[in-house]
Amino acid sequence: MKLAGREYKTMIDHAAFVDPRAAADLFWTELEEAAETPTRRLKGRFDREEGRRVSFLDTPDLSLRRSNLVLRRRAGEGGDQYTLKCRSEDRYEAAGTDVDAAPGLDGKSKLEEDIAPPFLCRFSHSCNAKLPGDPPATLGDAAALFPLLGRLVHDGRPLALDLPLRTVHDVVASERVLTGAKLVFDPPGEPAVEASAAMIVWSNPKTARILLAEFSFRIKADDERFGFAVAASARSFFEVVLGHDWARPDSRSKTEYVFRDTRGD
Incomplete structure (x- = not known):
């Protein structure tokens, strides 16, 4: 069975997400300043939103x-x-x-x-x-x-x-999924690859209190043809994300939050 893609995930300080879209846009803007290179760029904004429980x-x-x-x-x-x-x-x-x-x-x-x-x-x-x-x-x-x-x-x-x-x-969470932002990895010698970014914010449906936030980006697999340079650039970007002062890489994932364990999301 072939891989449909790779998804990179980390938790974010949810205290900043009282206004999820404004917080997501600020986070993305700061990533643009820190993470763009001649062969990697960020584009778009978190301008699409889906809600569910x-x-x-x-x-x-x-x-x-x-x-x-x-x-x-x-x-x-x-x-x-x-x-x-x-x-x-x-x-x-x-x-x-x-x-x-x-x-x-x-x-x-x-x-x-x-x-x-x-x-x-x-x-x-x-x-x-x-x-x-x-x-x-x-x-x-x-x-x-x-x-x-x-x-x-x-x-x-x-x-x-x-x-x-x-x-x-x-545990029943109100989930807001913000999408629309993209990453483009364009290393020399390899075809450019576009990745989709997402910000997921959970809140308590009764009190509206923010429970957690997660940032992720996904690269779709084209017959599992991940080039070395694209993989290296994606890892480098992930390290930039983890170094952001809002990142909480040691926090519980969504599934860990629900199950109250440490077995991963």
């Missing part, structure tokens, strides 16, 4: 998490989108995990490489599927979306399909 579903004893899986629900105007994801340092474990949606659900799967500070690489195999109506109440309901969930085993025994699913730690 995010939560994660699991059994009371976090059986999915123990199986190296997460089940995420994103609720928005276009309906509820569910994502089943396996993330692993082992590319072949991630790629070989059957996260596909059930037939008829038009699921879309992909394999990506995720890069976290300081430069930790993991592989993420995920599948998205949309479903109207209420969220799945049991593991069996979820297995109707993603059949793998009906085949999970713990301590040598299959998990019961009547296990209830709950919102993990009752």
Whole structure:
């Protein structure tokens, strides 16, 4: 299974994001001053925004998490989108995990490489599927979306399909996704490559208090043809981001925030 792309992520000091768009624009402007080179430039602004509510579903004893899986629900105007994801340092474990949606659900799967500070690489195999109506109440309901969930085993025994699913730690976040900003890597001797940047801001839907902020940029893979110079320039830019005074590379990722652990996003 070939990589669809590489995504570089770091957490940002969320205290600055009371006005998310203004904060994102300021952050991007400061990156332009620090990170542009003759072969690397930033363009555009965070001028597009999408809003939704995010939560994660699991059994009371976090059986999915123990199986190296997460089940995420994103609720928005276009309906509820569910994502089943396996993330692993082992590319072949991630790629070989059957996260596909059930037939008829038009699921879309992909394999990506995720890069976290300081430069930790993991592989993420995920599948998205949309479903109207209420969220799945049991593991069996979820297995109707993603059949793998009906085949999970713990301590040598299959998990019961009547296990209830709950919102993990009752965390429901209002998510604002700001996009539109781009990076262009144009080293000599290699084709120019464009990367898309995003700023994700979570807030408490009841109080509007900002919970966290994450900056990322993604390079799509063209048949996995990542040139050395592009990869080096992307890493150099990531190091500039991590050196920004707003960067919080040691902070918990979004998934860690929800699960209250340190197993990575």
